[in-house]
Amino acid sequence: MAKRESTFFNMVLALLTVTLVASASLGFIYELTREPIEMARAARKNNAIRAVVPDFDNNPTEERYTIEAAGGELVFYPAKKDGELVGTAVETFTNRGFSGTIRLMVGLLPDGTIHGIEVLEHKETPGLGDKMESDKSDFSAQFEGQNPEDFRLRLRQDGGDVDGITATTISSRAYCEAVQLAFDLYMDKDADVSYELPSRDEAVERVLADFANNPLQEDFLVMANGNEHTVFPGRRGRRYTGLAVDIYSEAGYIGPIRLMVGFDSEGVITGIEVLGHEETPGYGDLIENARSDFYKQFIGLNPGEDNIRLKEDGGIIDNISGATITARAYCEAVRSAWDIFRQAENR
């Protein structure tokens, strides 16, 4: 048979035939594989549940319940034996992986102790981030038998108890975060709040150590370095006990960082909260109190006596690895806050 001419009719006929046959066969294959695919998916989930909780005899999938949190949904699969709860498998997730969403199945005993963790889904780098899978490294084993109540779900370099995977800091951090979320929701804590920045009013109350008044109603403006800043005085009776300063840094890595810094009457830092920033997730955002202990090293320092600068800049503050510029801006904002504190004291 000779090759057909490229006439309009021949072209339409060829395309029509090819696409028709292709779509028909795909439809057929889809019907054929739909059930096995669903079964394989369910089996995978069941295997993950079985792997992370103690022996059970009920059907956890039938008794599952969901809680919405962190912009998504966590699914809880209660595992029971002889009608008694022996553990709960929590399908949790985080969007802060190195390459997107990570889904975990975390098995918790009734008291919140971690029994086991399996990775359901991730897109991390093969050979690096995928070591979080339980059959590729011992990373997940260190969580077993630990209760997040006294086992801090943070990497060692962030002030926690978790050994991260070499060269995979962001994936390891995300993993810890997903486990923390599962634990918090399971223990009926308001987990959403812990990863959300506080409002200005909440921050004022958190950073001041000692007050009996309502600092929010007594706020006033202080001029310093050419700008006006809002401050909130704390008082007990007529005695002045401290001051909370609302301050922006000059520039972070992306943009300015907004802090609420609390001082006692002597100028010693009593608390710091991050109110806003645009720094890089996984690096710069570790300045947030919920994400690392960076802020803790400031508490108890007096910027009039202590050099609030990074160690590499000649000061006493430990850097956040990979986020020097952000950490430097944070220190700068704390120093500016102290200037404002001094100005306010003169009034």
Add this chain to the structure above:
Amino acid sequence: MDQAKNFTKGFIRENPVFILMLGLCPALGTTTSAFNGMGMGLATMFVVLMSNIVVSLIKNFVPNKVRIPCYIVIIASFVTIVDLVMAGFMPALHEQLGLFIPLIVVNCFVLGRAEAFASKNTLLSSVIDGTGMGLGFTFALTLLGAAREILGSNAIFGLQFIEGDGMLVFILAPGAFIALGYLIALANKLNKQ
């Protein structure tokens, strides 16, 4: 054409990756380990073989001006079939390769065989070409994956032979380019002899 030669040409003489330089995107992206490379290679081989068969069967029916869209539809269908069948009946393998399977559609090596060979040759030649080239592609990907796994993770097919991490760069994208460069040089040297 000598059919034996037709079959063996894919290994070194006309190896799709080392000599023709086609399909480099999956070759670089999926070869973080020898197993992944081999799985990707075999899945691609199935698609090349099937699309070669169909294309050589319909080569006279499809007019020249619409041949490329027709080949693409055929290739995409086979890729989807591989994806669905694997997900349904080989879930463990699909879990390993799931991300890579859809990539086969945009593998110019598959389209290249359809266009350069199957559309001009008989069914038998096309089957032999598809199998030979597919095996050549699998061979290249396995070799590249093995090289990267040995250097990057101190392991081969998942078996660790030295404790600890290897040179991590070979697991990441730059290592893929470095390893591929040396393998291409080697293949060219062998070809000249």
